[in-house]
Amino acid sequence: MTSLGFLVVIVPLLLVCSATPRVGVGLRKDAKSEKRTIMAWATADLAAAEQIRNATWRGIFDGVHAFCGATVRPDGTGIDLNQSQWNECSPLYRSVRESGMKFYLVVGNVPEGAISKPGPVISAAMDLASKYDLDGFSLDDEYDCAPRSTLDRLRAWVKFVDEFAEALHSVGLKLSAAVQAMFGVQNVPYHPHCGPNKTPAECSQACDKHPSQYPLDLEVTQLMSESRIDRWLEMDTYYFTTGRFLNALDWYVDNVAKDKLGLAMMNRDDLTEDGLLARFYAIDKSGVEWINIFLLPASDIFLPLLKRWKTRCAGCGVQSVLGCYDLTIPCNQTQSNSPDLLTDQQERLLL
Numbered sequence: 001m002t003s004l005g006f007l008v009v010i011v012p013l014l015l016v017c018s019a020t021p022r023v024g025v026g027l028r029k030d031a032k033s034e035k036r037t038i039m040a041w042a043t044a045d046l047a048a049a050e051q052i053r054n055a056t057w058r059g060i061f062d063g064v065h066a067f068c069g070a071t072v073r074p075d076g077t078g079i080d081l082n083q084s085q086w087n088e089c090s091p092l093y094r095s096v097r098e099s100g101m102k103f104y105l106v107v108g109n110v111p112e113g114a115i116s117k118p119g120p121v122i123s124a125a126m127d128l129a130s131k132y133d134l135d136g137f138s139l140d141d142e143y144d145c146a147p148r149s150t151l152d153r154l155r156a157w158v159k160f161v162d163e164f165a166e167a168l169h170s171v172g173l174k175l176s177a178a179v180q181a182m183f184g185v186q187n188v189p190y191h192p193h194c195g196p197n198k199t200p201a202e203c204s205q206a207c208d209k210h211p212s213q214y215p216l217d218l219e220v221t222q223l224m225s226e227s228r229i230d231r232w233l234e235m236d237t238y239y240f241t242t243g244r245f246l247n248a249l250d251w252y253v254d255n256v257a258k259d260k261l262g263l264a265m266m267n268r269d270d271l272t273e274d275g276l277l278a279r280f281y282a283i284d285k286s287g288v289e290w291i292n293i294f295l296l297p298a299s300d301i302f303l304p305l306l307k308r309w310k311t312r313c314a315g316c317g318v319q320s321v322l323g324c325y326d327l328t329i330p331c332n333q334t335q336s337n338s339p340d341l342l343t344d345q346q347e348r349l350l351l
Contacts, residue, residue: 036310039262040293041065041106041178044088048296049095057298060306063102064296065138065176065233066092070105070128076113078124086132102135104176109141115160122167129173136174137164138233144192145204147179151187151219158223165228176231176262178292181206182224183236183251184214211236211247221255233262233292242275246282253286262290267299277325280305284312307331 042048042064051057052064069085072078096103105128114121125137139161141147148154165175184206194203201207206214224232234256236248252261263283283291291309293302304327308316315332317323323331 034289036312037062037262037290038293038306038310039063039065039102039290040296040298041067042092042296043067044085044092045296046091049091051297052092052095052099052101057303058099060303060310061099061101061293061296063104063135064092064096065104065106065178065292066096067106067140068092070107070137072107072110072114072121074111074113076111076115076117077120079107079121079128081128103133104136104138104174105129105132105134106138106140108139109143110139110147110157110160115156118160118163122164125164126167126171129168129171134173136168136176136230138175139177141177142180142201145201145207146181146185147177149181149185149192149200149204149206150190151185151217153190154185154220154223158227162228165230169228174230176233177229178233178235178264180235180238181211182220182234183211183216183255184209185217185220186214187217187219211244211251216255224255225257225260227260229260231262231290232256232260233264235264235294237263237279238266238268238294242278245279249282249286249288253288258287258289261288262292263288264292264294265302266294267302271299271301273301273327276301276305277327280309281325284309 038061040061043066048064052061066089068089069082071080071082073080093103107125110121128134129136139147141157144150144153146154148157161175161177168175181204184204186205188205190205192200192203192205193208194200234248234252236252237245239245249263252263265279291306293306298306308324308331311331313320313324313331316326317329320331323329
């Protein structure tokens with residue numbers, strides 16, 4: 001073919017390609033690849049059960065981690081359930097089940113006896129799950145502020161967690177754990193700097209400095225990412241300024257496998273709409289697919305942003321990318337032109 005003939009063929013082709021609308025360019029192709037989950041911690045507070053039944057909040061929460069009187073015995077020989085506290089949780093349990101949600105029982109600090117010999121605690125948990133129709137358990141062990149503040153102690157604790165998780169998985173149950181200050185866990189001797197009348201959590205080696213002052217220990221992040229646990233519920237995004245929130249979010253996203261990471265936020269009087277918008281924008285861009293709220297009933301300021309985050313802003317305007325973070329734009333979540341509801345044509349053009 002002559003050079004002139006080549007130009008005659010290729011130029012019209014380029015013109016056609018350049019004139020073809022690139023539908024969906026800029027949208028994240030993986031936007032609908034993962035179901036987003038919203039959980040919440042809850043107590044026997046009747047307002048928690050009422051919020052779950054409230055039509056305004058319907059479909060927001062996928063389940064609860066419930067503080068209903070379960071504690072590990074100090075000698076590690078089992079789990080005790082305070083029957084009065086469990087009975088007080090009956091309205092919460094009924095609301096959760098009637099709404100088709102998951103119910104996980106929270107268990108507190110794990111003593112050294114259980115860590116060295118986990119069998120009795122695991123056996124007791126299995127019995128409780130069977131008796132009370134639980135979906136699993138959630139640990140809330142803040143003994144050293146972090147669950148354990150030094151690497152050797154954390155290794156032993158995670159070994160317990162892994163054995164607990166594997167046993168639960170064998171009967172279709174799940175395990176999560178609320179954790180904080182994991183960036184402060186160091187490979188150093190255990191020596192809390194405690195003053196008079198202080199608990200280990202109040203003088204923890206993992207919490208006595210600004211987070212930026214701790215060097216990164218890669219074994220900590222490896223232990224978390226390779227654990228058999230279903231979800232780490234990091235609590236370092238509860239607190240402080242938006243800047244501290246963003247720093248903590250980045251650390252966990254960079255250092256913990258996302259399929260094991262849950263991000264927690266709490267009801268706080270000092271949260272502004274703009275501050276919360278910035279937080280949700282960062283969560284959306286981070287790829288985290290699990291949020292935990294402390295504590296039900298959740299503040300109403302969370303409602304519009306939880307809805308938008310969970311649905312990936314479906315129907316927030318004709319182009320939802322232009323309406324997602326503008327709370328004056330209503331979201332009709334039956335619309336089909338939002339990022340999580342790409343048409344077949346859009347999917348092909350993104351390939």
